[in-house]
Amino acid sequence: MPLPADPAAFAADWPSTCIRDNMDKMYRFIKGKKPEVQMILYYNLYKDNLYDRLETTDLLCTEPQDVLSEGHRRIPEFWKPALSIKLGRSAHGVPAPLGIVHSSPGMEWRHTGLPPAEYRFWLSQIPAHGGSIWHSLTGIPETIGDKRILETVAALNRDVAKVEPYMDGAETLAQVALLWTANAAAEGWADGLINRQIPFDVLLEEQATPERLSRYKALIAPEGLALTEGMAAALASYAAAGGHVIAEGDAADDPAWRDLLGVRDQGAAGELLSAAYLRFEGTDNPLQVGLEQTELVALRGAVYYAQPTAETRVLATLVPPFAPLECVGAPPERASLPVIRTDLPLALHRPSGLGGFLYFPFSLSGMLNEFKLGEHYQLLANAIDLSLGEDKLVEVTNYQGLQLTLFERDDYVLVHLVNGAGRRPLATNLPLHDLSLKLRLPGRRVAGVRRLIAEDALPYSQTEDAAVIDIPKLEVWECLLVRTEAGDSI
Template structure:
């Protein structure tokens, strides 16, 4: 079988029934296979080995599930039944923990604290359960002594289609193996404080482990893919890719932490965007848990919130992976089953349209793990601006030139490579937007020249009771806010002086009062300094392009306050940077997300509706979405169709733009634009 014919290169809809071992007897393989097929799955992830072996393993210290039936081979029966229904079988292994009886025999395999104590999981758990203990990634259990023999045993014995390692990451450990490896890698002793570990340590250990396990798998059956984890803010994606064939991420919607800690609405979107940019042979998989938190794992998320979270995975170019607690016969919250089936049936309708579709974006957000990227993501998604995220290792000149605008978030690491790429990008017609405090080191003068400011820069204290003032008439940043000169500001400012060839579009109005006295009394609330020449937004034309330098953190304002003025300012900055040209324009709707793809027949637009207070109790339909695309992108248009909710849509063209209206979006609509030369119908 050639690489182009491998099954996992085709669109996937995965269901993972996380079985409780005590429910083993309730598994009817034939019935389960039919149920999952009826839920529109085409792939199943199921437990095979690690903490529990779901077969009669002969590998020493591999704990066999004591609830397996005395007769027959349950795992073999399940695989055969899944295959008869056309479902692929991905084997799930979890070598991150082991039963305490293993510890008694092989204590050297386990994680150690600085006091030499093992890490125990669930010591206070009620019920007749043995203890679980964390295993060290650099010892035998997760490598040659147990994991490798288990893989050899199962791959030789069962017709497994793929492999997934649950919880494969590096657990901080101070055992002898880890200390020796750390000394060898970095040339100095391993620190006892976890926060002082080299940031590459976890990724390197994981890479070494996954390369060994993947290599073992390929040695036995080269066609079996490994599905490898990555996450949004931690670890190197390059290291994650090294031992994986297909990437997966887990944007869990944890509602059980309480309303004040509800996950950001854009978490699935960005998780998939990051993985799609690093995708291997197929788009990344987005794992969505059906529960509102692992402490509430035996019930489901509110259906409206669940459907909204699920819809973001395909809308941003990912593939869905449902994680359920149990099988349909043991799941008591039947809302979960209905939501999963409804979502999968929609994905199935769009599978052909999305297969090998190319995501389009005119804006790139340079990616790092700081807080500032979250605010930019929030703003770009909320204003329906298609964008990509670029990890630092990918942000070279060749990649930057694909975009009209590149955003550099606050405290982004800047070196000679970055400066050289940015200068060339701008001089050749690109538009750079740089935010806030800078991490420029010895390259300050060179960076200042690019930004259009003098090299002398001073960072302010954290300002409150301050404002941004729009400067001049017909200021493009004031669009939609023409009736106000000031909008709220808070945070740090980079005090600087603009170069003679730069243009200041916004300035700082400094605090009129300390925070504790802003309202006492109102008779003293006048602005002590109503105008300064301290710039907040500087525009610098350079070569064929331009640079916008924001001396404050717009992303922090959006992240913390979510005021309409800050979203509008972001929108205006993008318009100015792009010189008025936009890939997609949608009448702004709070809660709406929009993405655009080019496929074989034309274009596909996704609209995901998250309107309302989260967690969403019920859908709040959006009506009459006005959509515009440049005809220079689309050419002639034959037909516009809402594939999920609206059907055929009338459209108009005026020589410059394609225009149409989507009558309603309940949760998720995908609009197909078929290119051709049919005359447009008049919109009614």
């Protein structure tokens, strides 16, 4: 047997190689005996290869456990089930992934249950994002001592039974795609998109083909994405056809990115900054919507100092640190800004064909991960709105912790709303009141709106190009069935 070219890499991959080989043998043995028997394999959000799994399985499953036993400071992110299911659905031609949720707050406490409010919220994300729920319980009903578990599972199953017939065969209706790089930057973008109720699909790098990209109006390339020659060509064609690419961080340090982003070769990565700001530039700035009353947005971290080409518009610039971090709380003479404006870009927009490229030469995802300030969420939402323009399909009253997904099939659209508002782990479910949802479906008119879980009709009004639906109250999970018919406009 020849030695591997890179023994260290081979050794590091040895466990996964063993698993893959064993699963392959098991799969072929099962299919040789009884082809109709279905084999199920796990996949993971991180350090996994979805297509390796698909070679030796019929069904994919994921286990986004809500492990609370590791302590509040290490609580899983609220979007973990949602993102896990989105990743599984990115593989076309296979059934919807199974989402396994264990009822306990951790295996060391597996004989008691998650707080019911937290449990219900966690479970609801699986079907709301297009997965099939798979309950994991320790014991059988007669031996489970925490009867709250059974009540929560039974309630969720009743809701799923009302929604599932309509979800069968439905496809996601998302205008935004997030390239999943399985790093902190991708997590930050996912957090921002979900918290701003922006429907999105997850794509792996190998899935970002011209055919797949053509269905999206905006594509997010998180910091750290290495751009191959093929990917660069695909992004150029995508923008020319009307798509917008959003990039961040030191992407422009790569010559392949520079040409796309509209920056010159003379650039440099800077040191970490603190006590710095982002300043919006120009009038009618699309990135300043909702932030008109503030001229500065907090900034920390590394900045890539890029020089725009003539065709690139600068939408925001850097206000450099006003003091060393250890002196920012010193007397007033240290509080003035020695430099109130520079020409160092922090947001650049380059039109390209029918679309374009939007570049943040700092880590917007890092700001979201670290600080979770409303201004950074608004900046993300404005970047998406700039990309979608007048083609934006949906908007809803914004609440932190509210999740929204869209699916469509034949003559209807499904709008899932999952309420995770409040400090986690959720001790109570805090109802959201008086939500207003605006839905735009070009070429179709709304013929009726019904809440599948509450089992009642909802009133709606129609403008020239959209339908506005008022939702009086949202408890945990609701699915709106929006029936449509052909028409010049909604």
